[in-house]
Amino acid sequence: xxxxxxxxxxxxxxxxxxxxxxxxxxxxxxxxxxxxxxxxxxxxxxxxxxxxxxxxxxxxxxxxxxxxxxxxxxxxxxxxxxxxxxxxxxxxxxxxxxxxxxxxxxxxxxxxxx
Amino acid sequence: xxxxxxxxxxxxxxxxxxxxxxxxxxxxxxxxxxxxxxxxxxxxxxxxxxxxxxxxxxxxxxxxxxxxxxxxxxxxxxxxxxxxxxxxxxxxxxxxxxxxxxxxxxxxxxxx
Numbered sequence: 001x002x003x004x005x006x007x008x009x010x011x012x013x014x015x016x017x018x019x020x021x022x023x024x025x026x027x028x029x030x031x032x033x034x035x036x037x038x039x040x041x042x043x044x045x046x047x048x049x050x051x052x053x054x055x056x057x058x059x060x061x062x063x064x065x066x067x068x069x070x071x072x073x074x075x076x077x078x079x080x081x082x083x084x085x086x087x088x089x090x091x092x093x094x095x096x097x098x099x100x101x102x103x104x105x106x107x108x109x110x111x112x113x114x
Numbered sequence: 115x116x117x118x119x120x121x122x123x124x125x126x127x128x129x130x131x132x133x134x135x136x137x138x139x140x141x142x143x144x145x146x147x148x149x150x151x152x153x154x155x156x157x158x159x160x161x162x163x164x165x166x167x168x169x170x171x172x173x174x175x176x177x178x179x180x181x182x183x184x185x186x187x188x189x190x191x192x193x194x195x196x197x198x199x200x201x202x203x204x205x206x207x208x209x210x211x212x213x214x215x216x217x218x219x220x221x222x223x224x225x226x
Contacts, residue, residue: 032214034214034215036217041202041220041222042219042220043120043204043217043218043219043220044157044204044217045217046214046216049214087154089157091214091215093208093214102147102159102208102214102215104156104157105156106155106156107156109154
């Protein structure tokens with residue numbers, strides 16, 4: 001069964017600190033993995049996208065890693081800001097269907113305190 | 115970032131009313147999706163489309179219906195709204211060769 005598991009479920013950190021969010025998946029055949037940031041009441045916004053051959057990708061203070069062998073990804077946030085408070089969702093696409101199904105993790109709720 | 119728009123952003127409506135949530139994208143994507151998301155919960159696929167005149171039901175049973183007459187437009191309709199339909203509805207589209215999805219800002223629906 002194709003699944004995406006994220007940890008931790010929630011996380012509280014102080015402003016300026018770093019943090020790492022985890023995503024494990026069993027989706028096969030794998031196409032790509034995206035990390036999204038979703039502010040409360042708004043649609044998800046893509047942070048990074050990684051394909052099978054990519055190990056790391058950065059977008060400002062966000063750095064995603066992918067280990068396709070162990071089917072694990074992480075999102076590292078550097079020097080957190082209050083505006084980083086949001087839900088971070090890991091989404092994996094398969095390439096075994098015409099639709100290109102998306103499999104969603106439940107998200108990690110990040111709260112950054114001043 | 116991508117151009118996908120949803121209207122309205124917020125809607126409060128009485129039970130029994132018919133409503134249509136609009137979703138439009140300007141990227142020419144064939145694949146479009148509707149997701150339902152309760153506060154703090156995960157997204158559930160309720161409808162999707164491969165292209166014009168193609169619509170399918172998703173994983174989560176929904177009393178809503180969709181249509182795809184034009185590539186850029188994928189409206190969702192509730193014939194008779196009920197309080198159980200209160201939720202956030204997110205529209206998304208994706209390019210033909212994978213790459214995940216681009217999401218609209220969502221419509222937060224409240225049925226009273």
